[in-house]
Every structure is written in C-alpha cells, then in structure tokens.
Amino acid sequence: xxxxxxxxxxxxxxxxxxxxxxxxxxxxxxxxxxLVRDFHGDNKVQKMxxxxxxxxxxxxxxxxxxxxxxRWPLQGGTVIHRYGPLIPGDRIVLxxxxxxxxxxxxxxxxxxxxxxxxEAPFWKKEQTAKGEHWVxxxxxxNKRKDRWT
Amino acid sequence: xxxxxxxxxxxxxxxxxxIISLPENxxxxxxxxxxxxxxxxxxxxxxxxxxALRVAVNQTYVDxxxxxxDSDDIAFFPPMTGG
Numbered sequence: 001x002x003x004x005x006x007x008x009x010x011x012x013x014x015x016x017x018x019x020x021x022x023x024x025x026x027x028x029x030x031x032x033x034x035l036v037r038d039f040h041g042d043n044k045v046q047k048m049x050x051x052x053x054x055x056x057x058x059x060x061x062x063x064x065x066x067x068x069x070x071r072w073p074l075q076g077g078t079v080i081h082r083y084g085p086l087i088p089g090d091r092i093v094l095x096x097x098x099x100x101x102x103x104x105x106x107x108x109x110x111x112x113x114x115x116x117x118x119e120a121p122f123w124k125k126e127q128t129a130k131g132e133h134w135v136x137x138x139x140x141x142n143k144r145k146d147r148w149t
Numbered sequence: 150x151x152x153x154x155x156x157x158x159x160x161x162x163x164x165x166x167x168i169i170s171l172p173e174n175x176x177x178x179x180x181x182x183x184x185x186x187x188x189x190x191x192x193x194x195x196x197x198x199x200x201a202l203r204v205a206v207n208q209t210y211v212d213x214x215x216x217x218x219d220s221d222d223i224a225f226f227p228p229m230t231g232g
Contacts, residue, residue, distance in 0.1 A: 034232055050231070051155055051156050051159075052231070053153070053155055053205075053208075053224060053226065055208060056205060056208040056224070059208055081231060081232075092231075092232070093231070093232050113232060116231060116232050117229070117230075117231060117232040118228070118229055119210075119229065120229060120231050120232075121155065121205075121224075121226060121229055121231070122229060122230065122231025122232070123155060123156035123157075123226065123227060123229065123230050123231070124230045124231070125156070134156055134157045134227065134230075135230045136228075136230070137227070137228035137229065137230050
C-alpha cells in the first residue's frame with residue numbers, strides 16, 4: 001500500500017485514479033477522509049496543528065497497513081496523513097482500500113483508521129477562543145482498536 | 150543517547166531533542182525517567198503523569214521496564230491523537 005506523511009493537501013479523485021487506472025479486477029473502493037471540525041464540545045475550534053514523529057509515523061502506518069493486507073484480501077490501497085497547521089474544513093487523513101468485494105474493503109478501511117488513531121505517532125493541538133490545548137486521547141478510541149483483536 | 154520529545158512533553162521540557170551521556174547505573178526506561186527528573190523541574194512536570202506518557206526505543210513502542218543503552222534513540226510523547 002502507498003503511505004504518505006505530508007504537509008500538503010491531497011486529491012481524493014487523483015489518488016483513486018492512480019490506484020485503479022486501467023484495472024478491471026477491482027470490485028470495491030472504500031475511502032475515508034478525516035476533516036478538521038470547527039467545534040470540540042462547546043468550544044469553537046479556530047485552528048489545529050498536527051505534530052508527528054518523522055520516520056516512526058511512516059513506519060507505524062506501514063505496519064498497520066501490512067496487518068490489514070495480511071487479514072483481508074486487498075488489491076491495494078493508500079494512506080495519507082497530513083501534519084502542520086490546519087483550519088476547520090481541511091482534510092487530515094485519507095484511507096483508500098481496494099478489494100474484489102465490499103466487505104473486505106469496508107472492514108480494512110475501518111481497521112486501519114481505528115489502529116491509526118492510537119498507534120500512529122501524531123498529536124493534535126487545537127486553538128479555540130479560550131487558547132491552545134493538546135487534544136486528549138480518548139478511551140473510546142482504544143476500545144475501537146481493541147475490538148479487532 | 151539521543152532523546153526526542155514530542156507534543157506536550159516537548160513543550161513542558163522546552164526543547165525537542167537532546168544528546169546525553171547515559172550514566173552507567175541506568176539500565177531501563179524507568180531509570181532514565183528518574184535520572185531526567187533530577188535534571189530539572191521541567192522534566193519533573195513532563196514526566197509526572199506516567200499514565201499520559203509513552204516511550205519508544207529505536208522507533209518501537211516499549212514499556213517502562215524496557216532496557217536502554219547509550220547507543221539507543223529514545224522518544225517520549227503523550228498518547229497519540231492522530232486521524
């Protein structure tokens with residue numbers, strides 16, 4: 001699978017074309033895109049900064065995708081995770097999975113997102129009218145990850 | 150030994166990385182944390198809540214009882230919040 005950690009935005013349609021161009025064996029494409037929301041609880045989010053651990057971030061994403069590829073019959077896929085300053089509405093993360101049938105593509109995409117949330121070294125800092133704060137990890141995210149094991 | 154810090158831990162400590170000479174009596178991550186906490190209040194603040202601390206040795210997540218040696222690259226950071 002293709003893994004990218006970058007500060008630039010990505011083009012979902014272009015990524016799909018790159019994966020599928022000329023192929024006729026693919027039956028299902030699932031895409032997930034994570035966006036910056038403009039609220040966190042009652043607070044209005046003005047900006048978000050994503051920090052990452054260069055090198056280890058790519059390594060972890062590769063390991064997660066390898067696990068997904070071993071578990072489901074995927075025909076390819078892409079994961080792109082951005083870092084740096086973002087504003088509400090900006091794209092943060094893209095997961096694309098390809099398979100002959102939808103079930104594998106749906107499940108693998110969800111698995112990759114659930115694992116990425118708690119296992120890939122990225123950290124979000126939000127800026128609201130009340131100031132800046134690091135986003136706390138959610139126990140709910142750990143539960144979502146653990147349901148796959 | 151090169152030590153990197155990310156996110157809140159980096160801000161508490163005041164810098165993103167440093168090179169230290171590992172004292173010979175330190176053999177694991179717990180020992181390293183204790184040693185760093187003796188270096189200043191900023192380290193104490195960064196490391197005071199172990200439930201909100203993660204560590205990687207040579208880019209692999211490990212527990213606090215994992216052994217460390219002077220040639221290792223260590224990273225300390227809070228639980229991840231990507232995606």
